[in-house]
Every structure is written in C-alpha cells, then in structure tokens.
Amino acid sequence: MNAGGGRREADRAQPGGNPPRLPVVWLETNSCCGNILSTLNSLDPTFREILQGFLDLRYCHTLMAAEGEMADAVLRECLGEGGYTLVVEGTVPTAAGGYYAVVGRKNGRPWTALEAVQEVSTPAKHVVAVGSCAAFGGPFAAAPNPSGSKPLSAVVARKVINVPGCPVHPDWVLGTLAALAWYGEPELDALNRPRMFYEETIHNHCTRRYYFESGIFAKEPGEPWCMYKLGCKGSVTFADCPLRQWSGEHQSWPVGVNTPCIGCTSPEFPDGTSPFFEHLPDIRLPNVRVAANRVGLVTGAAAALGIGVHFIANVLTGRLKRVWGKKK
Secondary structure (H helix, E strand, O other): OOOOOOOOHHHHOOHHHOOOOEEEEEEEOEOOOHHHHHHOOOEOOEHHHHHHHOEEEEEEOOOOOOOHHHHHHHHHHHHHHOOOEEEEEOEEOOHHHHOOOEEEEEOOEEEEHHHHHHHHHOOOOEEEEEOHHHHHOOHHHOOOOOOOOEOHHHOOOOOOEEEOOOOOOHHHHHHHHHHHHHOOOOOEOOOOOEHHHHOOEOHHHOOOHHHHHOOOEOOOOOOOOEOHHHOOOHHHOEOOHHHHOEOOOOOEOHHHHOOOOOOOOOOOOOHHHOOOOOOOOOEEEOOEEEOHHHHHHHHHHHHHOOOOHHHHHHHHHHHHHHHHHHHO
16 A cells, blocks of 8 residues: 555556556544455455455555645645545534544544535546445434434536445455456446446345245245245345355355345345344235235246346336335
C-alpha cells in the first residue's frame, strides 16, 4: 500500500508489460469494518498477491500506516490526480449535519463522511459500494435509524456499482475490482450488482434443493432438510453462495452449517427479511394459492413443464414485497 507520494498512471505499469494496477481509494463510513476484514481473507490469490498484482490501494483507514496530516496529504494527492476507483464501505449518515460519522479533518474542522463521499466521488473513474450497508442501507439504516443513514447511491450524484453482502465475500469485491482493472465495468443487473456474482437466486444452486422440491422441510435447526419453513430466504435472495462458499478456502456457507439464509444481499435486508427464523408466507401463483410446504412441489412441476425456476423466484419476490410492505 502506498502511504507516501502519488504516482501517475504510467508509473504504475507492471514489469513485463503487464497492465497498470488499479488505483483505489477505500473510504470507511458508518461501518463495522466487516467488509475490509472479509476482503483480507482472500486466500488464492492472497491479499498481498492482489496488491502486488492489480490493486494500487492508495488510501484505506484500516490498513494504512499513515495517520493525521500524513494520511490527509495522501488523500489530497489522490483527489488532485483523479481517475481512481472509489470504494465505500458503510452507510452515510445525514442527520445532525452528518456528524454521526467523521472520517478526518479538513480546513480545521471535522470532515463528515457525507462531505467526504460527495467530494471524493467526483473525480473518481468508478464508484463501488461494498457491503450491504453502502449498497442498500443494511443494518445501519434499519429502523429506527436515528443517524439518518443512507446508501451511497442516495447521496452521490453519479453511478454506483453495488456489491452487497453482510459481509461481502472477498471474491465478489476483488472480482469486481479485477474486472474494472482489466476489462472495464462488468455487466450489471437492475440494482447495479455485477451479474457474474448475483445472477441467480441462492435457491437455484442450493445443496438442499432436492428436499425443497420433494416437500421435505426441517422442523428444527440442525435437521439436514430444506430450511424454507425455518425462515430461509434463499428462494428470493440473489447471490452465488452455494457455489462459491466461504471464505478463503471455500469450505462451507450458512445453509451448510444449518443456518437459514437471511437474505443479506437483498435491498430489503434486514428490515424486510426479518424475522430471520420465520418461514415465508404462503405464496399466490397465478390462480393458485400455495402453502409453504407445497411450494417445492409446485416449482418442481413448473420446471418439468419448462417454466424457469428463475421466473418462479421472481413471482415469489413480487408476492413477498407485497406481503412485507403491508407489515411496515
């Protein structure tokens, strides 16, 4: 990590003619720091190899050795050069003049996270919201939200690439940054999430899907069956957790250790996906009312008829939005 003077693009070129490293400014706002810690858990390649290979991490509150004026000077250099990728972790408080989160000092007074993200995002080439808080609000914006916390896209006047997760998987954030470094902006979905990680529901690739489609549901945590009736939100949550698994060694994931998916990558998380251990409401498909313990049989029949399960998930999502919307 460069904690000293700035370098121009040509100076970042790698030996052997490799592409220049991607300059990154990582700002932490209202955050538990879980996303930077999760990112550090990348194992193959290691985070050190990533820094040597394609990331030029210029500024990061958690990792940089510099502090005070020395750290502020690094950020000022970045602002002057522009063209970096801004990564923001955490929500942005807007209540009380934004003083719920201060990231440094500027002109002799506290520099709020709200002021910082708006100023630092302006000369950035790309802006990436890492973690569910920065992407959609997450736990820090949950009711009653006294700090007036908002997702990054609500306070900056430019496009934001959302990489949600609580915490984010290291592959999701590093894969997105690698795409920006080597190929440009990745293909995004309607919520500006990279499709390569959030294209399908967790249910589509769940290791317990057979039990769902057979109507065999766990009644208590710890049972090896489908946890749909225990509150699993995998049927309406888009992420590749079952395939990728966590974390550095990719050994397991929440459902694999008998914990229902709580929908942490969804824009409704956590208010709209809680209570986490309460099963989804009965589902209404067109002209059909389906009880929870029969949803699997219906989706299995739909698949047999050639109707995509992704379509079924979209139907369920619409149904859930209406049901949860009435609860609020």
